[in-house]
Amino acid sequence: MKSWLRHHRQAVSAAFGKLAAQKSASLLNALVIGIALSLPAGGYALLSSLRSVTLGAALEPQLSVFLRADSLRPAADALGARLKGDTRLNDVRFVSREQALKELQATEGLAEVVAALARNPLPDAFVLRPKLADAAQLDALAKELLAMPGVAHVQVDSAWARRLGALAGTARLAIALLATLLAFGLVAIAFNTIRLQILTQRAEIEISKLIGATDAFIRRPFFYLGALQGLAGGLVALVILRASFAALNVGVSELAASYGSTFRLGYLDPWDSVAVVLFTAALGWLGAVLSVSKYLLEIEPK
């Protein structure tokens, strides 16, 4: 176990040595990988930010149940209790007419309009999040809700939610496709770098085989080299992302402020950042495995 660990330590150290020995090539590889991966990673971060803009509810269908203006609070409470007992609903939120007016007042540009009103024209309402996603089922549920006592109007928000959901789904798919394509690119970069490294070290590999080095011993530094290269690329991608989002946020925050919002593009959370780096390291490792499997076996001492 001790010597196994020592061999791995030697391999890591040899991989760092190879990276250091070819500083400019290593740096350029890391840049290429980093730039390529910053695109899908940035897209993912952007999508996450936009999801937060839509209050986390945008992609789920929503039903708004407006009560009659003359409806009394005990009746609203009774309806609320009934809705909360409905297993088809995920969430039931009561929005009183007072609360609705406050929210309207807080909306940029509407404060003066609301102040000019003689009385509160808004009804009490329930905002429901159904478990159902099917449009027909949602329409049926809406009809059922409309028939309940005290209900004046039911608004099904499924159409726009579906559109937004489809759009987000398409964006996610595009990002996934881009990430997959670029992942192949990263594997190819690692494959080629390791191939060149193997050719450069041909004599050393041949001698090592002659004097008793196992294939595993010879392969190991190349695997670590591939992984380190991917890791460096992942770190570069994170730096690019951080710098790009910081620059973009200057404009975004100004735009958001004009809408009375404090929205900023959110950076990848720590777990996502770790995942990006580990993913790129794994792809680098994979490229090295493929390259070593193809080229190392071809080198046999003569």
Added chain:
Amino acid sequence: MISFSGVVKRYPGGQEGLKGVSFTIGAGEFAFVAGHSGAGKSTLLKLIPAIERPSAGAILVNGQNVGTLKRTALPYLRRNLGLVFQDQKLLYDRNVYDNVMLPLAFSELGGREAARRARAALEKVGLLAREKANPIQLSGGEQQRLAIARAVVNRPSVLIADEPTANLDAESAAAILEIFAAFNQVGVTVLVATHDEALIGRFARRVLRLAKGRLVE
């Protein structure tokens, strides 16, 4: 220790490097493999560490049938053999010490013990004072001594050298052979291929003489 039994080596194209060679070398023996260029000396030596595989016949090294060994078992066979090549096969991007350390990198030895072994091997061949030098800075004889140090650092039971004195003057060649003789005295089996009859005559040892792939003496 090393036994050849009816060994044939046929190369692609049908050319035969060895034609039914049989002999046995006991543990602790010192033997020369002699013959003109193309007689099959290098082929014979390459069969022992399975750099080449026999086309027919059996080769036993320390009880193992080398011809049937799986590829994955070869490193462990080679670790018990010290190999010295005519072209030395040194790494010129590393210093003398690192060249000798190479076989120890994949051994079970810890760092300190490996360093001690490497320096001991360099001392035996008289190169300890030049451990920081690059092999390119060494003379031909010194490079060959470095190759010997690398070959013996793992304390192999068999030392095999292919024309180790080919490019050396008579004095350096004799010095190299003295080193082999010294290892043989402590029990290492030594097999040296050479076409230098004067050298063979100077060291009165067993001679396996090859001619056109056949053992003639």
